[in-house]
Amino acid sequence: MTRLLFLLLFVLVGVAALLGIKSCQEARHPVISAPAQDFGGKVAILGDGTPIFAPNGTIARxxxxxxxxxxxxxxxxxxGGRQFVGHTDEPTPETRARMTRLVAMLAGSPAVKxxxxxxxxxxxxxxxxxxxxxxxxxxxRAMLVEEGISADRLSVSTRGAGQPLPGLRPDDPRNDRIGLLMTAPDRPAD
Structure with a gap:
């Protein structure tokens, strides 16, 4: 009788674990559309329900x-910020963190290019x-693709040193950077 109870308990725990895993997988890809919400200026809730650290005044916000x-x-x-190590294409830790947040945002907005x-x-x-x-x-682009963003949503263009940031000398290392031109084709034109 005790073995039967333990077997039943084991099966119930296994089923509960499987349901929990399925629930977590569904939570990664919800089909919810809601505007970003503000929680004291530190956290934004994206349209798919994902919370993201995005203080007011930041690129994430x-x-x-x-x-x-x-x-x-x-x-x-x-x-913004120092995006690459020296005059190389090696991203700084700050850039890697920003890319992680960008991935979360893009995952919740699949039509955005x-x-x-x-x-x-x-x-x-x-x-x-x-x-x-x-x-x-x-x-x-490679960092975003590695994190699961479809390459079809991403394109690249280059400006060389022709567009330094305002107020900086053209040779300032902060000009080693990327910008993002975001397009939401599923939205009505202005």
Whole structure:
């Protein structure tokens, strides 16, 4: 009798675990549409219900707000901060963290397309600057694809050193960066 009770308990725990796993898998891909909500300016709730750390005044907040705006079809975002290590295409830890948040946002907005715009700090060699800006954009694209964003939603373009950030010298390392041109084709045109 005791063995039967233990067997029954084991089966019930197994079924509960399987239902919990199924529930978690469904939670990753909910079909919910709601505007971003504000929780004290620190956390935004994306349209699919995913909470994301997005303090007011940050790129994450600007992206979350844009994604929640059903009227806005296209917007360019400067990612900001020091994005690459030196004059290379190696992303900084800050950039990796931002890409993780971007993946969460894009996963919750499957119709949004992204053009990743690569830039470079001026090195005195325009061909090398163009190649590096292309490498920046391709590296960001690869990071997004590795995290599950469809390559069909992503494109790259390059600007070389031709568009330094306002207020910076063209050779300032902060010009080694990417920008994001976000497009929501499923929204009505303005």
């Amino acid at each position: 600007a992206l979350a707000d844009w994604l929640a705006d059903p009227k806005s079809t296209r917007r360019y975002f400067e990612v 992204v053009e990743i715009v690569g830039h470079a700090a001026a090195s005195g060699n325009p061909a090398a600057d163009m190649a590096l800006s292309h490498a920046h954009a391709e590296r960001a």
